[in-house]
Amino acid sequence: MTLRYQHFITPEGSMEFPKVVRGEGVYIWDSTGRRLLDGSSGAISVNVGHAHPRVLEAMRDQMSRIVYAHSMRWDNDPNERLAARLERMSDWGYGAAFFVSGGSEANEAAIKFARQVAVARGQSSRYKIISRIPSYHGATTALLGITGDPDYAAAYKPMFVDMPKVDAPLTYRRPNGESEQDVVDRCVRQLEETILREGPETVLAFMIEPVGGVSTGALVSPDSYSTRIRQICDRHGVMLIYDEIMSGAGRTGKFLAGHHWPDCRPDIVTLAKGVSGSYAPLGVVLASTDMVQDVRRAGGFKHGHTYSANPVSCAASDMVLRVVEEDGLMERATRLGALIRSRLEALKQKTGVIGDIRGLGLHMAVEIVADRVTKEPFPGHIKAGERIGMICREHGLLLFSRRTAGGSFGEWLMLCPPLTIKEAEIEEMLESFEAGIRAFENEVAQEPVLRATA
Numbered sequence: 001m002t003l004r005y006q007h008f009i010t011p012e013g014s015m016e017f018p019k020v021v022r023g024e025g026v027y028i029w030d031s032t033g034r035r036l037l038d039g040s041s042g043a044i045s046v047n048v049g050h051a052h053p054r055v056l057e058a059m060r061d062q063m064s065r066i067v068y069a070h071s072m073r074w075d076n077d078p079n080e081r082l083a084a085r086l087e088r089m090s091d092w093g094y095g096a097a098f099f100v101s102g103g104s105e106a107n108e109a110a111i112k113f114a115r116q117v118a119v120a121r122g123q124s125s126r127y128k129i130i131s132r133i134p135s136y137h138g139a140t141t142a143l144l145g146i147t148g149d150p151d152y153a154a155a156y157k158p159m160f161v162d163m164p165k166v167d168a169p170l171t172y173r174r175p176n177g178e179s180e181q182d183v184v185d186r187c188v189r190q191l192e193e194t195i196l197r198e199g200p201e202t203v204l205a206f207m208i209e210p211v212g213g214v215s216t217g218a219l220v221s222p223d224s225y226s227t228r229i230r231q232i233c234d235r236h237g238v239m240l241i242y243d244e245i246m247s248g249a250g251r252t253g254k255f256l257a258g259h260h261w262p263d264c265r266p267d268i269v270t271l272a273k274g275v276s277g278s279y280a281p282l283g284v285v286l287a288s289t290d291m292v293q294d295v296r297r298a299g300g301f302k303h304g305h306t307y308s309a310n311p312v313s314c315a316a317s318d319m320v321l322r323v324v325e326e327d328g329l330m331e332r333a334t335r336l337g338a339l340i341r342s343r344l345e346a347l348k349q350k351t352g353v354i355g356d357i358r359g360l361g362l363h364m365a366v367e368i369v370a371d372r373v374t375k376e377p378f379p380g381h382i383k384a385g386e387r388i389g390m391i392c393r394e395h396g397l398l399l400f401s402r403r404t405a406g407g408s409f410g411e412w413l414m415l416c417p418p419l420t421i422k423e424a425e426i427e428e429m430l431e432s433f434e435a436g437i438r439a440f441e442n443e444v445a446q447e448p449v450l451r452a453t454a
């Protein structure tokens with residue numbers, strides 16, 4: 001028996017899982033022969049769709065040469081090509097790319113790298129990583145102390161160091177009649193107060209998702225936010241780390257989500273998921289040249305894994321990013337994201353349960369509410385997002401849903417199809433989504449008790 005994740009496991013044992021058999025483009029097929037549209041790109045990661053012939057060919061080619069050689073002893077061509085491509089596409093003068101096997105490993109490597117820089121610079125009192133709530137940065141024990149989701153971390157609490165948290169600039173639910181500007185003012189003030197309270201000499205970095213992933217439902221911070229957090233970090237010698245595991249690699253319409261705010265350049269950026277299109281496990285840490293030089297002078301980065309800079313993963317990623325560039329998929333994400341948004345806005349007028357539509361490019365989320373005026377969510381036991389996702393699945397559409405921190409911040413569904421999706425497939429996706437929303441509305445209308453607070 002395979003141990004299942006979270007709600008799919010019951011006290012009696014695992015529920016039977018559908019079995020996936022095949023994928024092509026935006027579709028995947030299960031073992032009954034049923035075709036489903038992959039509206040959340042797997043884990044918001046299959047950026048160029050399934051079974052892309054150019055990526056498969058690049059992987060086959062690399063596999064026929066060599067699949068493995070330890071990165072502490074060998075460089076390899078795909079690893080060098082990919083590092084050069086990432087340096088050019090990220091366009092912020094990052095001096096090195098460090099390759100690992102996924103998002104959590106990338107963030108873990110990023111905080112250890114930041115710490116090694118501080119030690120090399122004679123600032124060994126700096127070790128705290130401030131992050132935001134809500135947020136998700138990964139599953140390792142160190143990252144549980146940084147991830148802003150108390151529910152997710154609760155069982156492991158004695159095992160990790162809980163790092164300081166500040167509010168994420170949530171602009172949909174604003175307390176006490178705040179304006180958007182008030183939200184920014186409060187959040188940046190909190191950041192500076194937290195640094196001062198903790199002691200600036202102890203604070204190593206501020207880690208954020210510049211465009212939120214599943215934890216916030218594609219939160220896009222107001223424009224002035226990034227400039228101001230950069231200024232605060234600079235004032236106190238704190239590094240800024242962008243976790244672009246989900247939002248990076250072109251999904252938002254620019255290569256880095258941070259490129260939407262060009263006057264705020266982070267010191268470190270992490271990528272995973274879409275960077276290899278999920279064709280092979282890969283995570284990336286991009287770091288500023290001056291930091292890389294300091295770590296080199298101090299004897300090199302004391303970190304690594306058996307599969308760091310794996311040649312097949314690097315070859316897959318290099319071709320995925322080539323396809324993103326050569327097929328204009330970032331421009332496509334911007335154009336098709338605007339199309340989806342306008343169609344969702346129209347749907348919002350026809351239903352009562354869509355509270356907010358947010359995101360950038362093909363990185364979008366729809367927040368579900370019981371009451372659009374008060375923004376009241378549905379009672380927790382209904383798991384409205386999950387229920388809508390299940391109905392959409394019956395209509396042939398796969399979507400990710402999330403209730404971060406047990407729903408304290410609301411709940412949402414992610415609409416993040418592969419960047420290769422065609423217009424006709426978008427129509428199909430939106431038809432299934434509308435059918436899911438309408439069926440859910442009918443269910444709750446027939447059972448008014450479902451609207452009562454649990």
Ligand code: PLP
Pocket residue numbers: 102103104105107136137138139209213214243244245246272273
């Ligand atoms: N950071 C963000 C923003 C994520 O969305 C995720 C995964 O969803 C991670 C980190 C962790 O990545 P992984 O699941 O590859 O370890």
